[in-house]
Amino acid sequence: MSPAPHPLRDAYPWTTPNVPVVVSAPMMKITLGRLAISVSSAGGIGFLAGGFDLSQLSDNLAEAAEYAKSTNTPLRNGQLPVGVGFLSWGASLDLALEALRKHPVAAVWFFAPRHLSDLLDWAKSIRQTSNNMTKIWVQIGTVAEAVEVAKTTKPDVLVVQGSDSGGHGLSERASLMTLLPEVLDAFEEEGIEGIPIVASGGIIDGRGAAAALTLGADGVCLGTRFLASNEAAISKGYQDEVLRVTDGGVSTVASTIYDKVRGINDWPQTYVGRGVVNRTFLDAVAGMSEEENIALYKEAMTSGDSAWGPEGRMCTYAGTGIGLVKEVMSAADIVRRVQQEAVKVLRESAVKYNS
Numbered sequence: 001m002s003p004a005p006h007p008l009r010d011a012y013p014w015t016t017p018n019v020p021v022v023v024s025a026p027m028m029k030i031t032l033g034r035l036a037i038s039v040s041s042a043g044g045i046g047f048l049a050g051g052f053d054l055s056q057l058s059d060n061l062a063e064a065a066e067y068a069k070s071t072n073t074p075l076r077n078g079q080l081p082v083g084v085g086f087l088s089w090g091a092s093l094d095l096a097l098e099a100l101r102k103h104p105v106a107a108v109w110f111f112a113p114r115h116l117s118d119l120l121d122w123a124k125s126i127r128q129t130s131n132n133m134t135k136i137w138v139q140i141g142t143v144a145e146a147v148e149v150a151k152t153t154k155p156d157v158l159v160v161q162g163s164d165s166g167g168h169g170l171s172e173r174a175s176l177m178t179l180l181p182e183v184l185d186a187f188e189e190e191g192i193e194g195i196p197i198v199a200s201g202g203i204i205d206g207r208g209a210a211a212a213l214t215l216g217a218d219g220v221c222l223g224t225r226f227l228a229s230n231e232a233a234i235s236k237g238y239q240d241e242v243l244r245v246t247d248g249g250v251s252t253v254a255s256t257i258y259d260k261v262r263g264i265n266d267w268p269q270t271y272v273g274r275g276v277v278n279r280t281f282l283d284a285v286a287g288m289s290e291e292e293n294i295a296l297y298k299e300a301m302t303s304g305d306s307a308w309g310p311e312g313r314m315c316t317y318a319g320t321g322i323g324l325v326k327e328v329m330s331a332a333d334i335v336r337r338v339q340q341e342a343v344k345v346l347r348e349s350a351v352k353y354n355s
């Protein structure tokens with residue numbers, strides 16, 4: 001039997017048919033070529049993080065190409081079967097185009113521009129340079145953003161990021177449970193059609209994936225879950241913390257303090273970063289000056305893995321789903337497990353309510 005038509009599978013033909021499309025989020029400095037290629041080789045869609053400083057992007061893509069070769073992962077139409085994520089507020093379009101000309105990829109992902117209109121130039125240039133072969137994905141966090149981006153940038157895929165997500169997101173945002181269906185309703189009202197939706201924020205396992213698909217998503221994107229993958233470029237202290245922490249609604253917090261101590265001061269003001277509550281945050285709330293907090297953070301940077309943890313100072317960016325992450329697995333096994341679990345959950349509910 002040939003697989004059912006699917007808006008994402010047609011454009012990314014290496015994805016596994018008849019199971020949910022699983023995407024790994026670009027996570028700055030953590031998701032590089034090995035993780036992205038491993039996810040795509042396993043039938044998902046992997047994103048390499050470009051971040052905002054693109055000076056290493058060409059080298060990172062060259063490494064991804066090497067890794068693809070060494071694992072017999074074929075190019076598709078001359079493109080690496082992965083995407084590249086950009087933090088649009090700080091990334092240089094010239095550097096992006098230079099890297100993408102050398103190493104064409106299947107998709108690019110834009111997030112957090114200063115103004116949504118900034119995305120127009122990026123989308124136009126990348127579409128032109130790649131002859132429309134590189135697909136444009138945009139991650140948004142509100143209904144208004146979804147409608148504006150759909151009407152102006154006209155992305156090939158819209159990633160809807162709910163408030164449970166790890167790392168950065170809009171400070172004012174709803175969870176996927178309400179945001180996703182409202183985006184779909186708004187699209188219907190506005191007559192916007194043909195843009196596949198990927199849900200992101202708080203999806204850790206097949207249950208979350210099944211829920212997002214039930215809400216109307218065409219695919220699911222996981223960030224926090226892949227922090228506990230063998231291929232994540234992450235220190236042991238950080239990864240141990242992801243495994244240890246439970247109850248993410250209270251043990252993580254969305255704040256700007258973690259950027260401040262790291263010296264990253266250029267995020268648009270509407271964004272906050274969700275990470276595990278630690279000394280840096282608690283001291284800031286208790287009134288410690290930023291200067292002192294930064295000095296203590298710098299000192300902690302020399303302490304290795306012990307600088308993470310509840311009494312530590314190093315930032316553990318992660319989402320509220322952190323308590324569901326219990327073991328480190330290969331990226332390929334994460335993709336396959338989420339897919340299989342989601343199918344099982346969806347089948348079981350179909351049986352339960354099929355009276």
Ligand SMILES: Cc1cc2nc3c(=O)[nH]c(=O)nc-3n(C[C@H](O)[C@H](O)[C@H](O)COP(=O)(O)O)c2cc1C
Nearest residue numbers: 025027028111165166167201202222223224317319
């Ligand atoms: C450690 C970490 C770093 C992240 N870095 C980026 C990034 O560089 N670019 C980006 O578009 N999103 C980034 N995100 C957000 C993801 O794109 C995605 O929205 C989020 O991980 C989904 O929620 P989840 O973490 O609950 O799965 C990051 C998330 C985490 C946890």
